[in-house]
Every structure is written in structure tokens, then in C-alpha cells.
Amino acid sequence: MTHPSDDDFDLEGDTLHEECGVFGILGHTDASTLTALGLHALQHRGQEAAGIVSFDGRQFYQEKRMGLVGDHYTDPALLAKLPGTMAIGHTRYSTTGEVALRNVQPLFAELEAGGIAIAHNGNFTNGLTLRRQIIATGAICQSTSDTEVVLHLIARSRHSSTTDRFIDAIRQMEGGYAMLALTRTKLIAARDPVGIRPLVMGELDGKPIFCSETCALDIIGAKYIRDVENGEVIICEIQPDGSITIEERKPARNVPERPCIFEYVYFARPDSVVSGRSVYTARKRAGMNLAKEAPVEADVVVPVPDGGTPAAIGFAQQSGIPFELGIIRNHYVGRTFIEPTQQIRAFGVRLKHSANRAEIAGKRVVLIDDSIVRGTTSVKIVQMIRDAGATEVHIRVASPMIFHSDYYGIDTPDPDKLLANQYADIEAMCRYIGADSLAFLTIDGLYEAVGGEKRDAEAPQFTDHYFTGDYPTRLTDLNGHATNDPKQVSLLKEAG
Numbered sequence: 001m002t003h004p005s006d007d008d009f010d011l012e013g014d015t016l017h018e019e020c021g022v023f024g025i026l027g028h029t030d031a032s033t034l035t036a037l038g039l040h041a042l043q044h045r046g047q048e049a050a051g052i053v054s055f056d057g058r059q060f061y062q063e064k065r066m067g068l069v070g071d072h073y074t075d076p077a078l079l080a081k082l083p084g085t086m087a088i089g090h091t092r093y094s095t096t097g098e099v100a101l102r103n104v105q106p107l108f109a110e111l112e113a114g115g116i117a118i119a120h121n122g123n124f125t126n127g128l129t130l131r132r133q134i135i136a137t138g139a140i141c142q143s144t145s146d147t148e149v150v151l152h153l154i155a156r157s158r159h160s161s162t163t164d165r166f167i168d169a170i171r172q173m174e175g176g177y178a179m180l181a182l183t184r185t186k187l188i189a190a191r192d193p194v195g196i197r198p199l200v201m202g203e204l205d206g207k208p209i210f211c212s213e214t215c216a217l218d219i220i221g222a223k224y225i226r227d228v229e230n231g232e233v234i235i236c237e238i239q240p241d242g243s244i245t246i247e248e249r250k251p252a253r254n255v256p257e258r259p260c261i262f263e264y265v266y267f268a269r270p271d272s273v274v275s276g277r278s279v280y281t282a283r284k285r286a287g288m289n290l291a292k293e294a295p296v297e298a299d300v301v302v303p304v305p306d307g308g309t310p311a312a313i314g315f316a317q318q319s320g321i322p323f324e325l326g327i328i329r330n331h332y333v334g335r336t337f338i339e340p341t342q343q344i345r346a347f348g349v350r351l352k353h354s355a356n357r358a359e360i361a362g363k364r365v366v367l368i369d370d371s372i373v374r375g376t377t378s379v380k381i382v383q384m385i386r387d388a389g390a391t392e393v394h395i396r397v398a399s400p401m402i403f404h405s406d407y408y409g410i411d412t413p414d415p416d417k418l419l420a421n422q423y424a425d426i427e428a429m430c431r432y433i434g435a436d437s438l439a440f441l442t443i444d445g446l447y448e449a450v451g452g453e454k455r456d457a458e459a460p461q462f463t464d465h466y467f468t469g470d471y472p473t474r475l476t477d478l479n480g481h482a483t484n485d486p487k488q489v490s491l492l493k494e495a496g
């Protein structure tokens, strides 16, 4: 989903943006520090803000900060404000609700049954509709985040136990979610019925951990146990004797899992294993398939870093064309770097990427990127490579054309701003970008790279609406208001 107000000032605002990362641990003496480390490993999923809530057996503590995890949660004084053996944390890239401290998660509330904190990666497709309903009945919302609705539904549930109330609440939610909840005795993990967003379970010193990606387990030397299944709720509870019980529930109707294929294309860290598949391997295989589907005569394969690198390695291996780092990325340019003037905005990609002339001049270059969204990156990079002396510039993209927006926790532009919707055919798109040739991986080529088999049109194995328009859940907020017009939806969101 988009943030129209931010867009004008965001040098990276044209691209896809990240989602959020969640991390939680129960029963460990270093709960908050481990959570901070886990969030640090999940930083790529959200760079706007981060928060941690802990409980020390007596009371809850919460700390929230705008900005990067490392800018705040490395300070021992801050971590000392988060005592206790149980904690959950969140690193945010907003999809609903503005970039402001009040929307930073975990969200915490004191309810009849005691305090509860929740952390959510994803986006609810009926969040605005439910929000309007609860506000109409007297609820006072403290944020504009879609996630807050869950707290209200827990508070209003007629069930008695916190677990049942939590399950009652999430059953009313539509869309994508990987969620953690922390109560005085429990750490609860839940994944939406389709399993759009990832969530894994691990263990450190015998204490349970849940997090968005396995890279957050690796950073603290924790052991991967398994993925939380689609539609599953896992409840870990500290007993009076200090032992921890684990209860697994499947309240959602059993439907096949359809994890988001874009986790493999772009979002997840390449060293993570998502739904049992290595992200790096999937990306490399996508590059290999691309070389088979759309070969090109060239002297050098150059990745558009960072996203395009594993696919470029695969393309080079498959084609036999040498791989070189023809573009160097400045790692000190953040993904949400903000500059207010149009003139400075035009520097965007050059601030982040610069040509490595020595590997480009006089050569036929094939550029590999993981995806094209608005085409801003491609236009600038093609010009940059030509300026560096390339004789030909070909673009190969390791995913299909993107025609549709996301409503499950990824920040995509409105459909009319997607490059694929602006040009009648690939030749016109290629002319706009200024390349000598342009080709995208087919949907079957991507499916094969990630899951080993082609797309099953009757029962697609992945969530892939970006390419196909096949949304795996209802889009109540969008369609319930009899509109598919993104601008009207943006207005509805602002009004919400």
C-alpha cells in the first residue's frame, strides 16, 4: 500500500518497500537483548522504527524508537529499561497508518485479563472496515495502525482465557499476518490461514523463540525448530514451576499454504530459509532459468545490487558469461533516504549505485535485477552504464512483470504507477528504459526456481497476485466500498 504524502519526498519511494519483522522469546534471562539482536537481523524488513515490550513477572515495559534498531537498541541503558525474561519486538515498515511513534509496534493495552502486547507483520484487508465499526460503537483508538483493531477485538471477546480471546480476534481478521502476542505468562504466535507472511519457531537454551526469518535465529546461535504452519496458533506458557508448556492449535479451516513468492524474489534475506526453501538458492535458480528463457550475447553479467546479485550469479553460471561487480552500491544510503527537492531526488540511484567503469567500458553488458516496479532504477542505471562506456546494455529481470498492488504488508505503488501498466508491450517498455533489450522471467520459470514445479493454475502453490492478480483472500476494505480505485482507497485510509 502507498503513502501518498511521503512519496514526493522519498528518493526510494518508487520501488517496492519492505514489510515488518517480528521477534519474540520466552523464559530467557537476556530476553530483551536477544530480541534487539533478532530485530537487527530483521532490519531489512523495516527501517522506519522499532520497538520492544518486555515483562519481568511484575509489570510490562515498552520502548519504541523511530529509526534503525542499531541506532537505539545497542545502548545498554535503553536495554536496562526492558527487564524480564520475556519480550517481543517489531521493526516497522508501515502499510496502514502513518510513520509516527503512536503506530510503532508492539502495541500494548491493559485489558480485563491483564496486559497484552502484539507485534504484526502483514496487513489486514478488512482492517479499516472493522476499525470503523468499533469506533462507531465507542472505541477510542490510540493509533492509525490496522494492527490496533486486534487489541480491541481481544478486549471485546466473550471468551474468558486470553488465548481464546486472541484466537477469537484473529479469526475475524482477513489478509496477511504473522503475529506475536505477549501476556504475563504467554508468548503466542499466529500465522494467517494462507500463510502469506513467514514465521518460524526456534529455540535457545531450551527457550522458545518466534521470528519472521531464520536469519534472526542465526544471529543469536539459536536452533531452528520449524515453520509456524498456515492458520496455526502456538501458545508457549511459563508455568509456576518455571517450566514452559507448548500448545499447538489450528483454529482456521484447513486450506493449502500459499506463502508469498515475493519473499523469495526480494524481501527475505538471502541467507534465510523460508517455508523450507533457501532464499539464496531460489534467487540463483531464478537467474539460471532466466538465462535459459531469455539468453543474450554479452561480455559481462552485472547485478543491480543488492537484490539482483544471486540471480546474476545464476545467470552467469548458466550462460557461461563472466560475472563482474559492474555496479558498486553505497551501503550507507538507507532505503528511506529523504530529500525534499526534485533536483536532489534525481540523484537518487547515483547516491546508491555507481558504475565500476573498469568492468564496463567497451563491453556488452547484461544487467540483472530481481524486479522492476516503476522502472526508476532501470532507467537511471542503464544511462549510468552507457555513460561508463558500455557498447550495449541488456536488462534481464528475475521475476515476471508486476501489474498489481499488494495489500498484505508490502508497500507497493498504485497500479497505474507500475511500469508494466504504462506501456502496451515489452518493446515500448524497453525503449522507455533505454536498453538494447529487455526480458522478464516467466511465472513458471519463477515457480520452478522457488518450488521446483510450474504454477498450478487450479491451486497456485504461492501467493503471487503481483504478477497474476490472483489475491488469496477477500479485499474487503477495497471492494466493500465498491471501489477498486486506489486513490479512493487512499482517501478511505486517511479518513480511517
Ligand SMILES: O=P(O)(O)OC[C@H]1O[C@H](OP(=O)(O)OP(=O)(O)O)[C@H](O)[C@@H]1O
Pocket: 012, 014, 015, 016, 266, 304, 305, 306, 307, 308, 335, 369, 370, 371, 372, 373, 374, 375, 376, 377, 378
Ligand atoms: O523499478 P523500480 O521502481 O526502480 O524498483 C525496482 C528496484 O527496487 C528494488 O531495489 P531496492 O532499491 O529496494 O534495493 P535493494 O535491491 O538493494 O534491496 C529492486 O531490487 C529493483 O532494483
Ligand SMILES: NC(=O)CC[C@H](N)C(=O)O
Pocket: 018, 019, 020, 021, 092, 093, 094, 095, 096, 097, 103, 120, 121, 122, 123, 124, 145, 146, 147, 409, 410
Ligand atoms: N509491513 C508491515 O508488516 C506493516 C504492519 C502493519 N500493517 C503496520 O502498518 O504497522
